[in-house]
Amino acid sequence: MNRRDMIKGSLVAFVAITATPILADTVAIKAPKIVVVGGGWAGLSLVRNIKEDIPNAKVTLIEKRDHFVSCPASNSWLFDLVDLEFLTHSYIEAANNHGYDFIQATATGLDSKKDILKTTVGDIEYDYLVFATGIEYDYHEQTKGDMKLAKTLHDNYPPAFIPGSEHLTLKRKIQNFKGGNFIITVPSGNYRCLPAPYERACLLADHFKxxxxxxxxxxxxxxxxxxxxxEGFKTAFNKLYKDHLEYITSAKILKYDLKNKIVETEFDTISFEDASFYPNVKAPKLLEDLGLTTKTAYNRVEANIDHLTYKFKGLDNVYGCGDIRPMGFSKSGNTAYTEGQNLSKMIANTIKGKTLKWESPTTLCISLVSIKPQQEISLISEYKYGKNGETQFDSTFTDEKWKSNGLGENKAQFHWAQSMYDKMFYM
Ligand SMILES: Cc1cc2nc3c(=O)[nH]c(=O)nc-3n(C[C@H](O)[C@H](O)[C@H](O)COP(=O)(O)OP(=O)(O)OC[C@H]3O[C@@H](n4cnc5c(N)ncnc54)[C@H](O)[C@@H]3O)c2cc1C
Structure with a gap:
């Protein structure tokens, strides 16, 4: 049975068969119940790593989707550089390979006094709970609170920054595009995957060219x-796509005339044949409803967690990690995965009665700027906190590369993505 068959045959709720737990630590630890909500890059890292750190833990992943579709490398899929199977992976297989339980369900509420998570398939008890629920879109600033406009923008001109049908719509738009202007927008503040809109713009311009x-x-x-x-993207815009890409800064759209397909910014009026409008992002509404969010510097709703311990403020055994975080780390998969590793160690140490100092997650990010030859720019970075707790790039670890020799194919992005899927699902 191949991966795709397994996904097709997935059950609504699946509990993986776990091997008899072996207690690695010399101190006998009562099997703790660790529940992680959200099977994205942070959640999958946590459940895998916590099973290694505390082998006898009863670890449960709660995820509303029946299979995983990767956002990283999805821009390559839009332009047929990888197929859907490359991006799609089975939660069942991951749970089976790593020895945790997988329940396909949506988390709907929390009783933090009784340590109970409410879900669409019933109540689940926990000793430690992690929300790794990713982002939702926040159209408020773009539409000035006009919900009807927000829905139209989302449905007809999807951002494709949350996996699923939006990507399919965008791919069809690209395939059916006959000519004219195609608008892509970049929101302000800390949005999901800072380089992705620029990468997408480069690949679209390459496709036109x-x-x-x-x-x-x-x-x-x-x-x-x-x-x-x-520097890398500027070089690509100027050297490769002078005739096919117009990059405009400080270009917040102030008016959408969707009937006549015209948008207005402070300085320009631009007509368009098609578009993908990317709004701001925020933590999911569930966390807001549970009172677990705060408004951060850019007036964004994000998880109200302590930046050193990842604990929700006022709760001792409920944590948040991944793109929901308020810290100024890049909202990226590699960052979320390495943060999951660090948080796993922190929870394991708490269980063992030890403490662990905060460690920086690692942002490793490779963007394509052309298709043939496949040229990439990459960045690796870690973080530190300033005196007032603000997030800073740690320049000791920051390195940016622009590979533009044009002599051959750079496939670092695919190799990186494959190695991450291997860790999250197969190894
Ligand atoms: C086009 C694009 C390209 C990108 N390229 C890269 C790249 O090259 N490198 C990189 O490092 N990053 C990249 N990223 C960013 C990366 O995808 C995100 O940063 C990463 O997915 C964040 O992980 P997360 O676990 O926080 O959230 P997610 O991966 O979004 O996972 C959250 C999960 O929680 C689930 N969930 C939410 N609410 C509930 C609920 N109530 N109950 C149950 N389940 C719930 C969701 O279904 C989802 O599966 C890219 C993103 C995009 C859109």
Whole structure:
């Protein structure tokens, strides 16, 4: 049976058969119940690593989707560089390989006094609970609270920054595009995957150029400069896509005329044939409803966690990690995965009665800027906290590379993605 068959045959709720637990530590620890909500990059890292750190723990992953679809490398899928199978993986297989339980359900509530998580398949008890529930879109600033406009923008011009049908819609738009202006927007603040809108714009411009489509990408950036890998993307825009990409900074859309397909910024009026509008992001509404969020520097709703312990403020055994965090780390998969590793160690040490100092997650991020030859720019970075607790790049670890020799294919992004899928699902 191949991976796809396993996914098709998935049950609504599945409990993996776990091997008899072996207690690695010399101190006998009562088997703790650890529940993780959200099977994304942070959650999958946590459940895998906590089983290694505390082998006798009863670890349960709660995820609303029946299979995993990767956002990293999805821009490559939009342009047929990888197929859907590369991005799609089975929670059942991951749970089986790593010895935790998987329940397909949506978390709906919390009784933190009784240590009970409420879900669509019933109550689940925990000793330690982690919310790793990713982001939701926040159209408030873009639409000034007009919910009808927000829905139309989302349904007709999807951002494709949360996995699922939005990506399919965007791919069809690209495939059916005959010419004219294609708008891509970049929101302000700390949005999910800082380089992804620039990478997507490059690949779309490359697609127009290679296939002689009389199209132009209008990349409207709400920020006053490229938010990450600035030198690399600027080089790509100027050297590779002069005729096919127009990059405009401080370009917040103030008016959408969707009937006539025109948008207005403070300085420009731009007509478009098609578009993908990316709004701000926030922590999921569930956390807001549970009173577990706070408003951060950019007035964004994010998890109200302590930046050193990942504990929700006021709760001693409930943690938050991944893109929901308020810290200024890059909202990226590698960051979420390594943060999951660190938090796993912290929870394990708490269980063992020890403490562990905060460690920085690692942002490792490789963006494609052209398809043939496949050229990439990469960045690796760690973080530190300033005196007032603000997040800073730790320059000792920050390194940006622009590989533009054009001599061959750089496939680092695919190798990185495959190695991460291996860790999360197979090894
Ligand atoms: C186009 C694109 C390209 C990207 N490229 C890269 C890249 O090259 N490298 C990189 O490092 N990162 C990249 N990223 C960013 C990366 O995808 C995210 O940062 C990462 O997915 C964050 O992980 P997470 O676990 O916090 O959230 P997610 O991966 O979104 O996982 C959250 C999970 O929680 C589940 N969930 C939410 N609410 C509930 C609930 N109530 N009950 C049950 N389940 C729930 C969701 O279904 C989801 O599976 C890219 C993103 C995009 C969109």
């Amino acid at each position: 290679t296939n002689n489509i009389k199209g132009k990408v209008y990349l409207l950036d709400e920020n006053n400069s490229i938010t990450i890998k600035e």
